[in-house]
Structure formats: C-alpha cells, structure tokens
Amino acid sequence: MSVTEPEYPAKRSTLSDPKEWVEKHGDALFGYAFRYVGDRSTAEDLVQETLLAALKGRAAFIGASSERTWLIGILKNKVVDYYRKAGRQTQLNQPEQFADFNYTDDYILIGPDTGSWHPQRRPAAWSVDPNDPVEQQQFWDHLQRCLEGLDKRLAQVYALRDIQEIEYQEVCNVLAVTPTNLRVMLHRARKLLRRCLESHWIGA
Amino acid sequence: MMMIMRLMNRMLPSCKEVSRLTSQAMDESLPWTKRLGLRMHLRMCIWCRRNAEQLQLMRNLARGQALSRNEQARLSSDARKRIAKFLEQNDEKS
Numbered sequence: 001m002s003v004t005e006p007e008y009p010a011k012r013s014t015l016s017d018p019k020e021w022v023e024k025h026g027d028a029l030f031g032y033a034f035r036y037v038g039d040r041s042t043a044e045d046l047v048q049e050t051l052l053a054a055l056k057g058r059a060a061f062i063g064a065s066s067e068r069t070w071l072i073g074i075l076k077n078k079v080v081d082y083y084r085k086a087g088r089q090t091q092l093n094q095p096e097q098f099a100d101f102n103y104t105d106d107y108i109l110i111g112p113d114t115g116s117w118h119p120q121r122r123p124a125a126w127s128v129d130p131n132d133p134v135e136q137q138q139f140w141d142h143l144q145r146c147l148e149g150l151d152k153r154l155a156q157v158y159a160l161r162d163i164q165e166i167e168y169q170e171v172c173n174v175l176a177v178t179p180t181n182l183r184v185m186l187h188r189a190r191k192l193l194r195r196c197l198e199s200h201w202i203g204a
Numbered sequence: 205m206m207m208i209m210r211l212m213n214r215m216l217p218s219c220k221e222v223s224r225l226t227s228q229a230m231d232e233s234l235p236w237t238k239r240l241g242l243r244m245h246l247r248m249c250i251w252c253r254r255n256a257e258q259l260q261l262m263r264n265l266a267r268g269q270a271l272s273r274n275e276q277a278r279l280s281s282d283a284r285k286r287i288a289k290f291l292e293q294n295d296e297k298s
Contacts, residue, residue, distance in 0.1 A: 018295060022279075022288045030279040044283045051291055107220040115218025123254040130265060140269045143262070161231070163266040164274075168231045187227040190259050197262065 012063035018055050025071050032072060035164050036079045036174065046082060050075040083175050087153065106191075123194070126202050138201065146196035154189040161186060217241045219252050226256045230263065 016024065029050060033043035053074050061070060106121040108114055117123075129135055147155045153175075160171045161182075172182050217225060217238075225242045228234060234242065246253050279287075 018291060019288070022284055022291070026279040026284055026287070030283075031274065031277050034277040035274055040277075040280075043277075044279070044287070047279065047283075048287045048290055051287060052294055055291055055295060106223075107218070115220040117219045117251045122251045123258060125254065126258055126261070128261065130261060136265060136269060139262075139265045143266060162263045163270045165267050165270070183228055183231070186231065187224055190227050190230075190262070191223065194255070194258055194262065198258075 013066050014063060015058055015061055015067055018051075018058070021051055021054070021071070025068055028068060029071060029075055032075055033079065036160070036166070037082060038159050038164070042082070046075060046078050049078050053078070080174055080176065083156065086156070087175070124198055124202065126198070128202070139197075142197055142201035143193070146193050146200065149196065150189065150192060154185055154192065157182065157185045158189040158193060162190070215241070216245050219245075219249060222246070222249070222252045223255060226252070226259065230259065 026047065029047045030043055033046040033050075034040065037043055037046065050071060054071055057074075065073070106118055108116050108118055128139070147158065150158070156175065157171065160166045160174065161168065166174070168179070168182065172179055175182070177185070222242060222245045225234060225238055226246075229239070229242065233239075246256060
C-alpha cells in the first residue's frame, strides 16, 4: 500500500484552572443536580462533591470529552451514590405510609364483578382548569404535601419520572431498579397520589 | 346477546388490570392486544377513563411547573463562594 493516509491528530480538550470551575460550570452542574434530587441544599452538596472529586482526579482526565461533559459524568455517579445511600436509609426507618390506601382495596375482590372499581373507591370527577395559574400553583402545593406523606422511594420514583420527565431507562439507572420494578412502583405512586390529591385538593 | 356480552367481559381487561395498563402506557407502548383491550375498556368505563385522564393531567401540570422551576435553578452566590473556598482549601492540601 503506497497510499499514506493523512493523519489528523485526535482533538483533545484540556482542563481549565480549577479556580474557574465554579464560575464556568456551577449553574450547569447545579441545574442538573437539582433536576435529579429536587432539593437546593442536596444539589449544592452534590456540586461540591463533584468538583472535589474532579479536583482530586484531574490527572486522570484524558481529554476525550469536554471539561463540562467530564464534570457532568462525575456528577451522574454522585447522583447514583446519593440515591443508593438514601435507599438504604429509607429501608431501615421508613414505614409504609398511607396504609389505608391499600392496593387491592380499590376493587371488588370476589363475585362476578371481581376487578371492577369498588363503589366507594371510584374516581370522582375533577373540575380543574389546567390553564389557570392559581390552580396550577394549588396543584403543585398539594402535590408536594402528598409526596411528603408518601413512601420515600415511591416519591422519588414519581418525582423523577412524572415531574422531572427523566427517561424511563434513566430512572432505572439512577435508582438501580429493574424496569419491571419501576413499572410497579410508578403504578403504585400514581395511584396513591391521585387518591391523595382527590381527597385533599379536589375534595377540599 | 348475553353470550356475546359474557364473552366480551371475559376478553376485556378488568378495571384493576386497566389501571395497571393505563400507568404502563404512560411510559412505553403496549403490545397491540393490550392496547386494544385498554382502549375498548376505556370507551365503556367512565371510572377508568377518569382515572386515565386525571393521571395524565397530574403529569402535565407537574411537568409544566417543574419546567419553569428548573429554569430558575441557579447556584446561589453564597453557595458559589462556599464551594469555591472549599475547593481552594482542598487544592492546597493536595
């Protein structure tokens, strides 16, 4: 082969001075973290942990991605760590709340109508104007309160998927659950929250 | 007629099953048999239709609110200073 291919040096990015990181990437990292954990102080902690890890690990940066992408990658791992720790704690001391909203109680359990709505558990009519800012705000406040009363894990599942619009598979990754497991938890969370909103927001 | 009704009932998913499918359909596309059963049941059953509409409404409202909240999410100047200082201290040590 006499033809020599022209060689292009692979584009490598280099890191900027760590002193500039907070200014340059602080908002982006915070925005990302906030979307995943929904809480300002937790998001700030994650940004700090991320930048610290980046500082200590900057010798390993090979420049295959941009500085921003590299930092977001570290942050993603911190988010997973956060949920792993949070998951461990909720299993230890989080009793199942809303015990009265029993999963199967919504439906008739025996006879020819098995599986139909129990007459007292049928969904009520909601008269909500989704375009009214006042109702939007009321909805949000009640949703937050209902989420606080919900089992921690179910609240996380609902927040990630139905509030923060994170892809299904991505939620599985972040929470380290199987797709089947997530499906069951989402169903349960939606059901309990709908019920909670119906009795506290709509019914109020 | 009774026979047909009974057969339909046997084939169509129950409300309990429809509730499950309604939630699932919010995240993934269902196999066509399930989708058909879900659609036919929803057409006939007002309770399940309400349930489905309300879950969708909740999601739309929640996502709408979150979107505007996320846009305003900025690192506060306090946090900015605190983190910068923290990094500086740890940089000296390393």
